[in-house]
Structure formats: structure tokens, C-alpha cells
Amino acid sequence: MTLKLPLKSRPYPLKGGIQHYAWGDKGAIPKLLGISNEAQKPHAEFWMGAHPDLPSTLLDVDNSLAIPMDQAMGSAPEPLLGEHVIQRFGASLPFLFKVLSAAQPLSIQVHPTKEQAEVGFAREQNSMPPMDVSERLFRDDNHKPEIIAALSPFYGLCGFRPWSEIRDRFLSIPQWAPLLNGIQETPQATSQLYRRVMELDSHQRQKALEPLLRDLHKRHQKVAFERNDPSYWLLKASASLSTSDPFDRGLFSFYMLHLICLEPGQAMFVRAGVLHAYLEGTGMELMANSNNVLRGGLTTKTMDVEALLAHLDVQEPQTQLIQPTAGSLKEPWSRFVTPAREFELQCLMTTDQSLSLDQSTPGPEIWFVAQIGNTPGKLVSQEASALVMQQGEAFFIPAKTQMRVEVAPETTIYRALVPSI
Numbered sequence: 001m002t003l004k005l006p007l008k009s010r011p012y013p014l015k016g017g018i019q020h021y022a023w024g025d026k027g028a029i030p031k032l033l034g035i036s037n038e039a040q041k042p043h044a045e046f047w048m049g050a051h052p053d054l055p056s057t058l059l060d061v062d063n064s065l066a067i068p069m070d071q072a073m074g075s076a077p078e079p080l081l082g083e084h085v086i087q088r089f090g091a092s093l094p095f096l097f098k099v100l101s102a103a104q105p106l107s108i109q110v111h112p113t114k115e116q117a118e119v120g121f122a123r124e125q126n127s128m129p130p131m132d133v134s135e136r137l138f139r140d141d142n143h144k145p146e147i148i149a150a151l152s153p154f155y156g157l158c159g160f161r162p163w164s165e166i167r168d169r170f171l172s173i174p175q176w177a178p179l180l181n182g183i184q185e186t187p188q189a190t191s192q193l194y195r196r197v198m199e200l201d202s203h204q205r206q207k208a209l210e211p212l213l214r215d216l217h218k219r220h221q222k223v224a225f226e227r228n229d230p231s232y233w234l235l236k237a238s239a240s241l242s243t244s245d246p247f248d249r250g251l252f253s254f255y256m257l258h259l260i261c262l263e264p265g266q267a268m269f270v271r272a273g274v275l276h277a278y279l280e281g282t283g284m285e286l287m288a289n290s291n292n293v294l295r296g297g298l299t300t301k302t303m304d305v306e307a308l309l310a311h312l313d314v315q316e317p318q319t320q321l322i323q324p325t326a327g328s329l330k331e332p333w334s335r336f337v338t339p340a341r342e343f344e345l346q347c348l349m350t351t352d353q354s355l356s357l358d359q360s361t362p363g364p365e366i367w368f369v370a371q372i373g374n375t376p377g378k379l380v381s382q383e384a385s386a387l388v389m390q391q392g393e394a395f396f397i398p399a400k401t402q403m404r405v406e407v408a409p410e411t412t413i414y415r416a417l418v419p420s421i
Contacts, residue, residue, distance in 0.1 A: 082399025159318025250297015273313025373410030
């Protein structure tokens with residue numbers, strides 16, 4: 001049974017899907033969604049969108065009927081997306097919205113440009129058609145610029161440090177200093193060194209990493225490293241990999257990349273080609289509708305070093321931290337502005353007072369209720385009964401929707417939309 005799609009736009013409850021990746025936290029997403037986790041499975045990501053790997057489900061107002069979002073977009077793209085979005089991006093939702101919660105470091109990774117993704121996806125479609133083939137690097141033909149906004153203190157690696165800092169760190173480690181031999185002080189020095197460490201065989205990695213890890217363990221036992229020290233995270237990552245490859249090549253990246261700590265409300269934008277990894281914390285992640293990842297370590301999944309290096313961009317700017325622009329009485333949503341064409345992240349927070357506003361949506365939007373006080377909010381439209389907003393609930397708002405939004409005190413709502421349509 002499928003949902004009878006609306007002839008006129010109105011908000012819909014949205015049922016997202018959960019990815020149980022091994023690095024996920026067991027408690028944060030279940031607590032946020034108000035669900036149990038008796039099996040203690042890692043809840044890594046809560047997806048809200050139409051990506052075919054895990055499409056969300058549009059629900060009727062009484063939750064009695066449902067349809068996967070990718071099918072809904074294919075059946076009735078114009079009333080859901082609007083003509084302007086279809087003209088720019090085709091008949092599909094251009095963004096993917098997530099709650100991400102990491103207890104262990106994710107794989108170090110980079111995302112392709114749009115052109116690289118189109119070429120790579122077409123090539124793999126011809127050479128290895130099944131989508132579940134583990135060697136596939138491209139899940140779709142799209143790029144994946146992304147923003148992560150912290151809900152808790154959020155740690156990550158993002159972008160290469162200046163060459164002088166990388167060089168000095170390698171010189172300070174006796175087993176690493178020889179890796180600098182023959183590399184000149186040129187703009188290519190960072191990429192040359194990174195290629196060198198990524199091409200080390202398992203014996204060479206062990207020779208370079210084992211003495212360092214042993215020394216760091218001793219130092220950590222005497223005086224524990226602070227969380228703002230990359231050595232803390234290097235040890236944590238090594239411990240998480242102890243049953244697979246304790247000398248994973250990704251461990252070199254902890255002394256090559258910027259260590260970032262986002263406080264709740266702060267955000268980081270990651271463009272194509274920038275090497276990064278999320279280490280720990282919970283945040284709202286918004287990206288172009290893609291699942292393309294080229295891995296650079298800290299993983300047991302397929303890793304193609306040549307493909308990784310071919311998609312790497314070491315040019316500035318490497319790291320882009322974002323503070324939201326403040327809202328106003330007329331426009332209460334704060335905005336996280338990025339260069340992305342496919343998406344914009346916004347946030348609405350109330351403190352001790354309620355808020356009521358008229359809202360129109362030129363294009364498609366997804367709302368996620370991250371916090372609710374003692375009273376739930378409401379989405380009121382002429383086309384359907386009022387929808388009650390509770391913590392952990394998501395809503396899809398089609399294009400050209402007019403509605404009244406009633407927001408209670410102590411409420412936080414995150415909103416994903418297509419900018420400037």
C-alpha cells in the first residue's frame with residue numbers, strides 16, 4: 001500500500017533510517033529519538049532523505065500509509081520539490097540530512113568533486129555493476145560537500161596543517177624523520193609526504209608506529225594526554241583498531257591534519273578533496289545527496305590509495321569553521337552559510353518564551369526537532385490537521401507550503417533547505 005501523494009503542499013511526518021556502523025555511539029541517537037537500545041547496538045547515523053541506500057519514509061498524517069521518499073520523488077516530483085529545484089538538480093531531493101553520533105573515530109576520508117563522481121560512477125557501472133560489490137568506490141554520481149553542526153562537544157580532523165608544522169612533528173619522532181628524506185620545501189611537499197606514508201607496507205608501518213605507540217602509552221599512563229592533543233586521539237584510534245590493524249596507515253594523519261573541537265552550536269564545512277575524519281561527538285550533518293567516500297585509513301573497508309591520492313586537494317582553505325548568523329524577530333532562524341548550492345542548514349532555538357510564526361517554503365525542506373521543553377510544538381497548515389512536534393521527530397515540508405509554526409519554550413529545531421531558489 002502506498003501513500004496518496006498530495007495535490008497541494010502540506011507537511012508530512014518523516015520516518016528516517018538508522019545506520020549501525022561499528023564506530024557509532026550506543027546512547028546518543030536512541031536518547032534523542034526516544035527509542036530503546038536493549039541490544040546495545042551502535043547507532044551511528046539517523047538518515048533523513050531520499051538516497052537509495054537508505055531512503056526515509058513519508059507518512060500520512062495518521063501514520064497509516066507510507067511511501068519511500070525516493071519513490072515519492074519519482075512519482076510526484078513537482079509538488080514535492082518545486083519547479084525551480086527540478087530545473088537546477090533534476091527530479092530528486094538535492095540534499096541528505098543526518099544525525100551523526102560517533103563513539104570511535106570514523107575512517108579518514110575524502111569526497112570527490114561532481115565531475116570526478118560522474119566519471120568514477122560511470123566507470124564502475126560498466127566494470128562492476130552490482131552496487132553491493134565491496135570494491136566499489138562510487139555509490140552514486142554526485143559530489144558530497146558537507147556541514148556538521150555540533151550538538152555535543154564534537155572532535156574531528158580536517159585539512160592538512162601547514163607544512164612547517166608537519167615537518168617539525170616528523171623530525172621530532174626518530175622513526176618518522178627518515179620519511180622526510182628527499183622531500184624539498186615546495187608547495188608539493190605535503191602531498192609528497194602523504195603519498196609516501198600511504199604507500200608504506202605493513203612492515204614499514206610497524207617499524208614507524210610501534211615505538212611511537214609504546215612511548216605514547218607510557219607517557220599517557222604517567223600524565224594523561226588532554227583531548228586537545230592529537231596524541232590522545234592517535235592512541236584512541238589505535239586501540240579501536242587493535243583487532244584488525246594496530247598499525248593502520250591512517251594513524252600518521254593525526255600529526256598531519258588539523259585537530260578540531262566544535263562546541264555545541266558551532267559548525268564545520270568540508271569541501272570536496274579535503275581529507276578529514278570525525279572522531280567523537282554528536283552533530284547534525286547535512287550534505288549533497290551522495291554516499292561517495294574514498295578512504296584513507298582507520299577502516300577495514302576497501303581502500304584504494306591511488307584513487308584517494310587522485311582526489312586529494314591540499315590547497316587552501318583546508319578548514320572552514322562556521323559560526324551561525326543570528327536570527328531576528330522577523331526571521332528567527334539562524335543560518336550556517338556555506339558555498340554549497342544544494343543545501344543550507346538553519347537552526348531555531350527558543351529559551352523561556354514560546355514563538356509563533358508564519359512560514360512559507362519555496363523549495364523542499366526537512367525539519368528535525370532536536371529538543372522540546374515541557375510543551376510540544378505544532379505545524380499548522382490549511383491542507384491537513386495540525387502536526388505535533390515532539391523531540392526526535394522529523395518532518396518533510398514540500399515546496400510552496402504555507403503553514404503556521406507554534407514553537408514552545410526550550411525548543412531547538414534544525415532545518416535543511418535548498419538556498420536561494
